[in-house]
Amino acid sequence: MLIPQQKPLDEILGYLEGENRIFLLGCSGCADGWEAGGEQQVLRLKQELEEHGKIITGLAVVDMLCNKALTALKLAAHKGEVRAADSVLVLTDGAGVQTVAELLTKTVHPGCNTLSSGGGHAEWKEAERCVECGDCVLEYTGGICPIARCAKHLLNGPCGGSQKGSCEVDPDIPCVWQQIIDRLTRLGELDKLERLVAPKNWSVSLSAGPPVKRVSGQWAPFGEIDEDG
Numbered sequence: 001m002l003i004p005q006q007k008p009l010d011e012i013l014g015y016l017e018g019e020n021r022i023f024l025l026g027c028s029g030c031a032d033g034w035e036a037g038g039e040q041q042v043l044r045l046k047q048e049l050e051e052h053g054k055i056i057t058g059l060a061v062v063d064m065l066c067n068k069a070l071t072a073l074k075l076a077a078h079k080g081e082v083r084a085a086d087s088v089l090v091l092t093d094g095a096g097v098q099t100v101a102e103l104l105t106k107t108v109h110p111g112c113n114t115l116s117s118g119g120g121h122a123e124w125k126e127a128e129r130c131v132e133c134g135d136c137v138l139e140y141t142g143g144i145c146p147i148a149r150c151a152k153h154l155l156n157g158p159c160g161g162s163q164k165g166s167c168e169v170d171p172d173i174p175c176v177w178q179q180i181i182d183r184l185t186r187l188g189e190l191d192k193l194e195r196l197v198a199p200k201n202w203s204v205s206l207s208a209g210p211p212v213k214r215v216s217g218q219w220a221p222f223g224e225i226d227e228d229g
């Protein structure tokens with residue numbers, strides 16, 4: 001089980017700037033269990049967004065949003081409401097948001113951060129989808145996680161080493177930044193990459209982020225680097 005926690009309303013409203021019609025999605029799994037995106041929280045957010053002038057074209061709560069087949073069925077049942085929306089706002093963990101992004105050629109906003117549960121990550125089809133970094137960046141990356149899926153955990157674009165869409169570190173896996181660029185291009189949102197994602201606060205993440213090198217030559221997580229490093 002992952003631990004989603006709803007993002008502050010101001011942050012969510014910032015994501016929705018320029019959009020009026022929103023479809024809301026919640027989850028009866030982890031998100032309901034942690035009171036971050038079950039039916040009650042979805043209905044409360046609906047009211048809050050309406051008070052800020054947004055039109056909610058529809059809402060749905062899926063039993064397990066990270067289950068692609070279940071989510072596809074639910075989205076099909078709400079096809080007209082989803083089509084009428086400018087975007088879909090998803091109240092669950094990073095794995096569930098990415099499931100929805102895989103299913104829709106439409107802007108998908110993350111409504112939650114996913115906190116560290118101390119070890120269990122979200123695996124889907126033998127691939128890690130969310131490493132519970134505590135401050136979800138899926139808003140800026142087309143709903144595809146560069147932390148779980150980029151070998152270098154890069155946040156502001158590709159490293160320049162990928163070849164023909166493959167990762168420089170492991171040519172057998174696709175370069176996730178190529179996938180992010182392709183999706184943002186399809187959505188007409190490539191300009192999202194023009195805004196810099198600030199240095200990340202890894203203290204809320206279990207991994208403490210990618211390692212950096214001490215002056216001594218030893219590798220260490222960001223939080224433990226020498227003062228003179």
Ligand code: SF4
Nearest residue numbers: 094130131133136137
């Ligand atoms: S950015 Fe990635 S690792 Fe962080 S919460 Fe979102 S999906 Fe999970």
